[in-house]
Amino acid sequence: MTELTLAKAINLGLRRSLADDPSVVLLGEDIGRLGGVFRVTDGLQAEFGPRRVMDTPLAEAGILGAAVGLAYRGYRPVVEIQFDGFVYVAFDQIVSQVARMLARTAGAVRLPITIRIPVGGGTGAAEHHSESPEAYFVHTAGLRVVEVAGPQDAYTVIQQAIACDDPVVFFEPKRRYYTKGEVDTETALADAPPMGAARVVVPGSDVTLVTYGGLVATAVDAATAAADDGVSVEVIDLRSLSPADHDAVAASVRRTGRLVVAHEGPHEAGVGAEIAATATERCFEYLEAAPVRVTGHDIPYPPAKLEMHHVPDLDRILDGVDRVLGRVPSTGAVIA
Amino acid sequence: MPGITDSTTRDDLSPAGTARENLTTHEAGAPDGRLADEGADGGAGTVRLLDPDGVRHPSPEHDRWLTDVDGDDRALLRLLEDMVVVRRVDTEATALQRQGELALWPPLLGQEAAQIGSAHALRRDDFVFSSYREHGVAYVRGVTPLDLVRGWRGVVTAGWDPYAVNMATPQIIVGGHALHGVGYAMGVLADAEHDTGRADGTAAVVSYFGDGAMSQGAVNEAFVFAATWSAPVVFFCQNNQWAISEPVALQSHVPLVARADGFGLTGVRVDGNDVLAVLAVTRAALHRARTGGGPTLVEAVTYRRGPHTTADDPTRYRGTAEVEAWERRDPIDRLSAYLRDRDVLTDAADAHVRDVADRMAAALRTDLAAIETPPPLSIFEHVYAEPNPALAAERDGYAQYLAGFADDVAGGAR
Numbered sequence: 001m002t003e004l005t006l007a008k009a010i011n012l013g014l015r016r017s018l019a020d021d022p023s024v025v026l027l028g029e030d031i032g033r034l035g036g037v038f039r040v041t042d043g044l045q046a047e048f049g050p051r052r053v054m055d056t057p058l059a060e061a062g063i064l065g066a067a068v069g070l071a072y073r074g075y076r077p078v079v080e081i082q083f084d085g086f087v088y089v090a091f092d093q094i095v096s097q098v099a100r101m102l103a104r105t106a107g108a109v110r111l112p113i114t115i116r117i118p119v120g121g122g123t124g125a126a127e128h129h130s131e132s133p134e135a136y137f138v139h140t141a142g143l144r145v146v147e148v149a150g151p152q153d154a155y156t157v158i159q160q161a162i163a164c165d166d167p168v169v170f171f172e173p174k175r176r177y178y179t180k181g182e183v184d185t186e187t188a189l190a191d192a193p194p195m196g197a198a199r200v201v202v203p204g205s206d207v208t209l210v211t212y213g214g215l216v217a218t219a220v221d222a223a224t225a226a227a228d229d230g231v232s233v234e235v236i237d238l239r240s241l242s243p244a245d246h247d248a249v250a251a252s253v254r255r256t257g258r259l260v261v262a263h264e265g266p267h268e269a270g271v272g273a274e275i276a277a278t279a280t281e282r283c284f285e286y287l288e289a290a291p292v293r294v295t296g297h298d299i300p301y302p303p304a305k306l307e308m309h310h311v312p313d314l315d316r317i318l319d320g321v322d323r324v325l326g327r328v329p330s331t332g333a334v335i336a
Numbered sequence: 337m338p339g340i341t342d343s344t345t346r347d348d349l350s351p352a353g354t355a356r357e358n359l360t361t362h363e364a365g366a367p368d369g370r371l372a373d374e375g376a377d378g379g380a381g382t383v384r385l386l387d388p389d390g391v392r393h394p395s396p397e398h399d400r401w402l403t404d405v406d407g408d409d410r411a412l413l414r415l416l417e418d419m420v421v422v423r424r425v426d427t428e429a430t431a432l433q434r435q436g437e438l439a440l441w442p443p444l445l446g447q448e449a450a451q452i453g454s455a456h457a458l459r460r461d462d463f464v465f466s467s468y469r470e471h472g473v474a475y476v477r478g479v480t481p482l483d484l485v486r487g488w489r490g491v492v493t494a495g496w497d498p499y500a501v502n503m504a505t506p507q508i509i510v511g512g513h514a515l516h517g518v519g520y521a522m523g524v525l526a527d528a529e530h531d532t533g534r535a536d537g538t539a540a541v542v543s544y545f546g547d548g549a550m551s552q553g554a555v556n557e558a559f560v561f562a563a564t565w566s567a568p569v570v571f572f573c574q575n576n577q578w579a580i581s582e583p584v585a586l587q588s589h590v591p592l593v594a595r596a597d598g599f600g601l602t603g604v605r606v607d608g609n610d611v612l613a614v615l616a617v618t619r620a621a622l623h624r625a626r627t628g629g630g631p632t633l634v635e636a637v638t639y640r641r642g643p644h645t646t647a648d649d650p651t652r653y654r655g656t657a658e659v660e661a662w663e664r665r666d667p668i669d670r671l672s673a674y675l676r677d678r679d680v681l682t683d684a685a686d687a688h689v690r691d692v693a694d695r696m697a698a699a700l701r702t703d704l705a706a707i708e709t710p711p712p713l714s715i716f717e718h719v720y721a722e723p724n725p726a727l728a729a730e731r732d733g734y735a736q737y738l739a740g741f742a743d744d745v746a747g748g749a750r
Contacts (some may be wrong), residue, residue: 051529057564062515062557069519069541069694072463072504073527077519093554097516107718108497137731141719141727147671165721196725245728 007177009151013158028080064093074263085128099142122175132265145242148172149216151181173214198245206253222317257288275325294320384607390673401616419448422472424693443642449667450636453614464503466544481700485502511552517543521567540625548579559599568625576640581653593635608636609667
């Protein structure tokens with residue numbers, strides 16, 4: 001066990017992948033000498049050279065398009081999109097090319113591309129630096145979408161994503177980059193939990209609280225606070241958003257009868273909508289109350305001084321728990 | 337198998353010491369081998385070796401890339417045959433669409449020389465990324481006429497395995513693939529350092545697209561990336577004058593090739609209806625790519641004489657006089673006249689070429705009729721390379737739904 005920040009854990013995972021597989025190459029803006037704006041690729045260019053850790057021109061569609069060609073040639077490109085809000089110019093390459101090349105070619109061309117994207121708010125950043133665009137990618141067939149919550153998963157899942165023969169969108173919650181945690185670097189990748197499996201972070205019996213990425217730590221705090229209030233909350237870290245581990249959610253909801261889903265991204269057609277709808281379809285007769293979603297509002301990401309009113313925090317999640325327990329009168333109004 | 341002739345493996349025809357700086361060609365003026373374009377070209381030189389009447393103009397700078405072809409009647413006839421065959425197959429495909437056998441077809445009529453000439457410059461281990469009209473290129477790479485049309489029948493998304501012919505399947509997103517060519521070329525460069533055991537590191541890439549694609553961000557980013565890495569890639573732009581109803585003047589106020597300079601690419605403008613000139617400049621560009629000379633933008637000036645696709649009505653946006661003017665510059669007539677003048681194309685040889693083309697077209701019609709629509713559940717295949725339980729459950733659910741019908745609508749939902 002080693003204590004690492006989430007950023008350092010990804011760095012270590014990337015280093016392992018680069019060392020183990022000569023077909024792994026990294027592309028991105030400022031990832032070389034600078035080590036990335038969050039230093040996630042710190043030291044990798046010095047160690048593996050500029051042919052394997054490539055600073056690219058400032059063109060995200062170019063980065064993704066070049067990655068497609070490299071993958072065509074047999075490489076496993078890992079691309080870094082510098083900030084969540086910069087991925088949209090590469091959207092066509094991701095949706096029209098990366099996601100469907102396998103289907104287009106009837107299985108002949110595999111594109112094992114990992115798309116790393118720092119995600120989410122809570123850092124007091126400028127516009128376009130706090131987005132949660134995961135639902136766009138979950139909605140796209142052919143992509144796998146994951147978001148890590150802590151250093152251990154960061155280390156493990158980045159390597160699993162790179163080893164996966166499908167393209168993987170790998171979200172990194174930027175406000176947790178410097179959160180430290182114990183990381184087991186000894187266990188073989190094959191023995192680690194699979195990339196697509198959800199994880200029960202805190203066991204509980206009264207309410208199932210599903211979230212992912214940066215909000216997992218907040219949810220754990222909420223469970224602790226709820227316990228003080230006599231409510232047993234089970235926190236599930238979804239880990240993989242596509243495919244989502246609906247079995248794990250359903251198993252929990254059948255025990256608790258109550259579901260709260262929390263995420264930073266907007267309410268409308270967000271990941272929470274899918275989780276809540278599927279749980280309702282599968283567990284309708286077990287539900288004691290309608291599922292509750294605690295999410296970002298359906299607004300453009302607000303200015304930094306107001307972002308605490310947008311990103312769900314401990315109190316908003318606890319309010320969601322109260323609502324699903326009927327402790328707060330439910331008017332049917334969306335608080336989000 | 338049609339296509340690859342001996343000449344395609346002979347890109348290195350240049351005399352020793354070929355200086356790549358001699359091959360930059362879009363400066364103003366009309367030196368040897370470059371004739372002023374008949375259209376408005378802003379003064380850019382255009383490489384032409386065969387004029388529309390079939391008269392061959394010597395040009396040492398370009399002829400050195402044609403020493404094998406110039407001296408080989410069979411090779412010349414092969415160029416003619418390939419152009420005739422793809423035109424015949426193209427005509428047949430258009431007819432098949434009119435008869436309801438294909439959902440859509442984008443005809444290449446008029447662009448045969450640009451495609452056959454450039455494709456014959458390729459080596460087997462080179463790789464091609466193309467748009468949706470490059471039937472001639474695909475044919476030379478070894479794609480069968482049936483595989484050319486399968487996607488347009490709607491039974492598959494794309495008709496062939498890219499690795500079987502070293503050519504990606506047609507790209508419908510305009511310009512989306514230009515970057516793929518650059519990435520592939522970056523991979524070729526990286527192979528040398530990665531000990532991947534692949535090839536000898538001198539493979540090159542051609543990305544084909546049209547005048548409309550020149551406005552796409554992806555294409556412009558491809559130019560930037562190619563220049564950054566001096567990637568061994570040739571951007572082959574078939575300027576066929578029209579992007580559906582939009583004339584090339586709407587895409588650019590300067591000759592398309594003039595953009596090369598700003599990106600740090602070598603720019604070459606060629607008469608796209610002159611198969612020999614196209615072959616020469618593409619060979620030179622590929623040689624430059626293989627020998628560290630960096631990427632080239634070739635603008636092949638040609639004309640789309642047919643509709644954009646069979647769903648298009650060009651009479652709404654252009655006149656017949658323009659089309660007729662380009663018919664007089666027909667690429668096949670041009671090479672035929674040259675070959676007849678040299679007694680290479682005899683009546684018998686001409687009949688043989690047309691017979692080959694007719695048989696190819698007839699075979700396409702027969703083969704197409706035998707194509708079966710895949711079973712419904714095949715739509716769930718190849719979405720993911722690795723197991724996806726969520727999608728598997730969705731597939732099973734749909735299979736169950738289909739199984740509920742009395743008739744076998746599942747058509748093999750097994």
